[in-house]
Amino acid sequence: MGAHAKPSPPALVDHHCHGLLRTEPGPDAFAALLSESDAPAPSGTTFLDSQLGYAVRRWCPPLLGLDPHCAPAEYLERRRELGPDETARRLLRSTGITDYLVDTGLDDDLTGPEELARAAGGAAWHEVVRLERLAERIADAAGDRAEFLAGLSHAVGEAAGTAVAFKSVAAYRYGLDFEPNPPGQAEVRAAADRWLACRTPGGRLTDPVLLRHLLWSAAETGLPLQLHTGFGDPDLTLHRCDPALLTDFARAVRPTGSALVLLHCYPYHRSAAYLAHAFPHVYADVGLALSYSGARAEAVLAEALELAPFGKLMFSTDAAGLAELYVVGAELFRRGLARLLDGWVGDGAWSAGDAARVAELIGAGNARRVYGLGPG
Amino acid sequence: MGAHAKPSPPALVDHHCHGLLRTEPGPDAFAALLSESDAPAPSGTTFLDSQLGYAVRRWCPPLLGLDPHCAPAEYLERRRELGPDETARRLLRSTGITDYLVDTGLDDDLTGPEELARAAGGAAWHEVVRLERLAERIADAAGDRAEFLAGLSHAVGEAAGTAVAFKSVAAYRYGLDFEPNPPGQAEVRAAADRWLACRTPGGRLTDPVLLRHLLWSAAETGLPLQLHTGFGDPDLTLHRCDPALLTDFARAVRPTGSALVLLHCYPYHRSAAYLAHAFPHVYADVGLALSYSGARAEAVLAEALELAPFGKLMFSTDAAGLAELYVVGAELFRRGLARLLDGWVGDGAWSAGDAARVAELIGAGNARRVYGLGPG
Amino acid sequence: MGAHAKPSPPALVDHHCHGLLRTEPGPDAFAALLSESDAPAPSGTTFLDSQLGYAVRRWCPPLLGLDPHCAPAEYLERRRELGPDETARRLLRSTGITDYLVDTGLDDDLTGPEELARAAGGAAWHEVVRLERLAERIADAAGDRAEFLAGLSHAVGEAAGTAVAFKSVAAYRYGLDFEPNPPGQAEVRAAADRWLACRTPGGRLTDPVLLRHLLWSAAETGLPLQLHTGFGDPDLTLHRCDPALLTDFARAVRPTGSALVLLHCYPYHRSAAYLAHAFPHVYADVGLALSYSGARAEAVLAEALELAPFGKLMFSTDAAGLAELYVVGAELFRRGLARLLDGWVGDGAWSAGDAARVAELIGAGNARRVYGLGPG
Numbered sequence A, B, C: 001m002g003a004h005a006k007p008s009p010p011a012l013v014d015h016h017c018h019g020l021l022r023t024e025p026g027p028d029a030f031a032a033l034l035s036e037s038d039a040p041a042p043s044g045t046t047f048l049d050s051q052l053g054y055a056v057r058r059w060c061p062p063l064l065g066l067d068p069h070c071a072p073a074e075y076l077e078r079r080r081e082l083g084p085d086e087t088a089r090r091l092l093r094s095t096g097i098t099d100y101l102v103d104t105g106l107d108d109d110l111t112g113p114e115e116l117a118r119a120a121g122g123a124a125w126h127e128v129v130r131l132e133r134l135a136e137r138i139a140d141a142a143g144d145r146a147e148f149l150a151g152l153s154h155a156v157g158e159a160a161g162t163a164v165a166f167k168s169v170a171a172y173r174y175g176l177d178f179e180p181n182p183p184g185q186a187e188v189r190a191a192a193d194r195w196l197a198c199r200t201p202g203g204r205l206t207d208p209v210l211l212r213h214l215l216w217s218a219a220e221t222g223l224p225l226q227l228h229t230g231f232g233d234p235d236l237t238l239h240r241c242d243p244a245l246l247t248d249f250a251r252a253v254r255p256t257g258s259a260l261v262l263l264h265c266y267p268y269h270r271s272a273a274y275l276a277h278a279f280p281h282v283y284a285d286v287g288l289a290l291s292y293s294g295a296r297a298e299a300v301l302a303e304a305l306e307l308a309p310f311g312k313l314m315f316s317t318d319a320a321g322l323a324e325l326y327v328v329g330a331e332l333f334r335r336g337l338a339r340l341l342d343g344w345v346g347d348g349a350w351s352a353g354d355a356a357r358v359a360e361l362i363g364a365g366n367a368r369r370v371y372g373l374g375p376g
Helices: A027-032 A051-059 A072-092 A113-119 A131-141 A145-162 A185-198 A208-219 A243-256 A269-278 A287-307 A324-346 A352-370 B027-032 B051-059 B072-092 B113-119 B131-141 B145-162 B185-198 B208-220 B243-256 B269-278 B287-307 B324-346 B352-370 C027-032 C051-059 C072-092 C113-119 C131-141 C145-162 C185-198 C208-219 C243-256 C269-278 C287-307 C324-346 C352-370
Strands: A012-017 A097-103 A124-130 A165-168 A225-229 A260-264 A282-285 B012-017 B097-103 B124-130 B165-168 B225-229 B260-264 B282-285 C012-017 C097-103 C124-130 C165-168 C225-229 C260-264 C282-285
Touching (some): A012 A260, A012 A324, A012 A352, A027 A072, A051 A287, A051 A324, A072 A113, A097 A352, A113 A124, A124 A131, A131 A145, A131 A208, A145 A185, A145 A208, A165 A208, A208 A225, A225 A243, A243 A260, A269 A282, A269 A287, A287 A324, A287 C287, A324 A352, B012 B260, B012 B324, B012 B352, B072 B113, B072 B324, B097 B113, B097 B352, B113 B124, B131 B145, B131 B208, B145 B165, B165 B208, B208 B225, B225 B243, B243 B260, B243 B269, B260 B269, B260 B287, B269 B282, B269 B287, B324 B352, C012 C260, C012 C324, C027 C072, C051 C324, C072 C324, C097 C113, C097 C352, C113 C124, C124 C131, C131 C165, C131 C208, C145 C165, C145 C185, C165 C208, C208 C225, C225 C243, C269 C287, C287 C324, C324 C352
Parallel strands (some): A012 A097, A097 A124, A124 A165, A165 A225, A225 A260, B097 B124, B124 B165, B225 B260, B260 B282, C012 C097, C124 C165, C165 C225
C-alpha cells in the first residue's frame, strides 16, 4: 500500500470509491457519467442540468484554470488540452483524500487502486473486493460446480488476507429483502448447479441463494462488509433497497464480528442511521448521495447526523470514472459538514472541541478504526 | 384552446388542476376544501389551523382588499360580497398561470376547463382525461361487456386526439402495488364481467385488472400519463402509494414512448425524483404537497430538487373548487423556488444564468415540451 | 392526581413519559440510557458522541451549577455529589412541565407517577396503562386460560376508570403490519392457550392475535390509545413500524370513538402527520425523535408541521430513567418550535397570534382536550 500524502485541507479517508477512466471521455460520455440513468437524457434535457452537474461546474473549472460555472464545452475543451493524466493529477490532488479504499469490481475498464493513488500524488490505497464480481470470475474459470464452490471459498479466504473489506451489490442483483440466514450446503449446491447450467461467460450473478452464500462467506472472515443500499442505476428497485430490510440479516450476522457498512442509503439514510444507532456492528455513509445532491448535500448530511452515533458515520465519494467525482464528493462533504458544525457551535448546541473531534472521526478516524488502516 | 395571457410574474404552466366550484361555499364547506379528510374536524379543532389554512390567509385577503391574516369570518364575508365570479377573477388573475391542464374527471360539479381559463382572464386550457371516470361513464351507458370494452377502447382513442394527457387515480382505487404487465384479453373480459355484474350506475372502478387495462390502453396511445402518487384523501393507503412501487410498471411501459408523470408524491417525493433521474420517460411534480405544506413549501421543493434532473420536474397546483388554491399553489411554488435558487446563487453553488433557466423549465418549459403545448 | 405547578416558561403537558431511576447510575449505565442500543458502544466509540449526548451536555450542566459542555466525568461527579433526589429536583423543575402522563409499564425499577410528580415540585400526574404489561401481569397470576381472559377483561375495564389512556408496544412485540380487525373469541382463546402453555412467569406477550385483542379491548373503552411507532430499541424492525401500516386498523377502529395517538414516528413522522390530517381520530407526536436528534430537533419538528393539523400534534419527552431526558425533551421542543414559529411570523407567512395559539395547542392544549385533563 502506498505512502501517505498530507495535503493542507483536513485529511479524508475515502472508504468507498472506484478507479478512473483510462481515456478522455467525449461530451456524451462525460454527461452520462454524471447520471445513474441507463439511457441518454430525453430530447430537450441534459444530465448536466442537475445538482451533480452544477457541482462539477462549480468546483472543477478553477482547478483547471477556468472560471467556476464556465460553459461545459469550454471545460471539456480544457480537459482535452490537458489530457486525462494531467486532469486527474490536478483534480485528485485538490481533494485532501489520503487513503482510497477501492472497489475493484466494476465491469468498466478503470484504473486499479495503485494507479489511482499514484495519480493522486502518492496517496495510500487499499482494496475492497466485490463479492459478485469475484464469484463471476471464478465461475468463468471453473469446470464444474465443485470447482466453482471450492474456488470461491478459496478466493474469499485469499481476499480476506489482502483486502480491507468486502462489498456486495445484492441490492442491484436481487434487492435487500433476501432471507437473512445462511443457506444450507445442499441449497447452495443446487443454486450453483442452476446458475452454472444456464450461464454464459461474464453472466451476472442474480440468484438470491448464491448472493446470500457470498454475504455469509464474507461475514465469516470477520472483515467489514460494505453493502450498497438506497438509490443507484435503474437495475435496482428503490424500495427493495431500503437498508431497514437488512435488519434481520444484521441480527443474524452479528455473532460473526463482521462490521456491516451501509453505503449511500438515500433516501433511506435516516433508517440507515437508525441501524447504526441500534446495532453495535452497523456503520453507514451517505457518500454517493452527497455528490448527487450538490447544493443540498449539507441538508442530506444533516439528516444522517440525527440518529447516527458520531463514531459510526464515514466519508466516501463512490467516485467512478471521472476525477471530477472525487473533487465534488470531497468538497461537498467537507463544506457541508463544516457548515453544519459551525452552525451548531455558533448556536451553543455543540462545543467547538466536540465539533472538531467529530469532523475528524467522520472524515477519517472512523474508517481508520473500522478497516484497521493504522494512523493517518 | 384559449388565448395566452402574459402577466408580469414569470409565466407558469399548471400541468395538473381541476375546475372551480360554481357556488359560494359556506364556512364549513370552505374549510373542508382545505383538507383531505373525509369528516369534519374533531371538536376543538378546525381545518383552518393548518399550513394550508395559514397560506390561504396570508396570500388571498390582500387580493380581495383585506389585510393578510384577517379573521376567516371577515374573509368569507368579503368573498360573499364579491360573489364567486368576481372572487375567482381577482384571485386567478394574480397567479401568473398562462396554461391550465385540467383533469376533468372529479365527481364534484366544477367548472370545465374553458370556463376556468376564461375566469383567469383568457388563459390557455388543455384537457387531461381521467381514465377511471372515462371507464365509469362508458360503463353507465354500455349494455354489455363487449359494448363496454369496445366503447372504452374507442373513447381512449378519441380522447388521445383532443386531450394532452391521461390521468390515473389507481392509487386511490387499489394502490400502486399492482401487477406491472398488461393484463391478457381474457383476463380483462372476465374482470369486466365481474365488475359490470355487480355494479350500479356511478359505481367506482376498483378492480386491479381493469385499472391496469386502463393504464396500458392510455400508455399505448403515446400520450403522457399522469399518476396520482403519495398522499391524498383517506380512500388511499399511504405506503401503498409510494411511487417507487411503480418501478416495474415504468420498466414495462417504457417501450410505448409514453411519459409517466408522477403527481404530488409526498412524502415519497425523493423516491419520485429518483425515478425521474433513473428513467428517461419519468417526470415528477410536487404540486399538491407545496400547497399543503405552506410555510414549509420551500423545504419540500428543495428535497425534490436533490435527485430530479431539472428537465424532469414540473409545476402544478392540483387546485380544485376554490380559486384560493391556485393562488397559494402558484405563490408557494414561485417564492419557494426563488428563495432556493437565490440562496444557491448567492452561495456560488449555482450560476445566475443556470438558476434563471431552471426556474423557467420547472415553471413552464418542461410542461410545454412534454405535453407538446407549443411556445408560451 | 397532584396539584398544578406554574413555572415561568410556557406550560407543557408531557403526554408520554416514564419514571425515574431510583439510584445513581454509573458512567456506563448513564451512557446506555442515552441510546436505544442493546449492547455497549463498540470499542473506540461512546454513546455520548451523539446528538442526544451533546444536548444533555448543553442543557443540564448549568442546572447543576456547571458550564455547558463540561466534561462528562465532571458532570457525573457533580451528579453523584448532589445525589439522585436533588439532581432530579433541580432538573425537573426547570422543564415547565405541569402534567406528566406516565406509562407505568416499563420493566425497569423506576419511580411511579406520583413520585415523579413530587420530584418535579408538585406537578399533576396521570397514568397511562401499558397493555402488554397488564396482560403479562394477569397471566403471571392466572390459573388457566379462562381466568386469564376474564382477568384481562376486568383489568382493562378497571384501568379505563383510573387511567387517562392506554399504550401499546405492539410495534416491538410483532410490528404494525398486523391484521386490522378484532380477532374472534375462538381465535383469542386458542392464542391464549398457546401462549399460556409455553410461557414462564414474566414471559413477554408477542402473539399477534393477543396483541390485537388488547388493542381492540382498549379501543372499545373509548379511552385514547397511544401506539409506539417508528424507531426504538433493536427489538423492533424499523420498516415494520411505519405508522402508515396502521391505516386499516385506524379505519376499523374509527367507530369506537377512541383516539389513536401515534408516538415518536421517526423517520416516518411525515406519514404520521398525514394520518393525523386524513383521519379525525388520529393524533401524533414526535417526542422521542426530538430528544434523539438534538441540534436537529427543529428540523424534525418542522417536517411534522407540514401536514399535521395544529390541533392534532402533541408534546412528549418519552423520558425514562434519567431526569436529564425531561430537560432535553422540553428544551428542544420549546426552542425548536419557537424558532420555527418566529421564522414564519418574521417572514409574514403566519400571524403572531396564530403562532402563539399553535404553540399553546401543541405544548399543552391538545393533550388537555384529548385526554380530558381539564384546564391547566
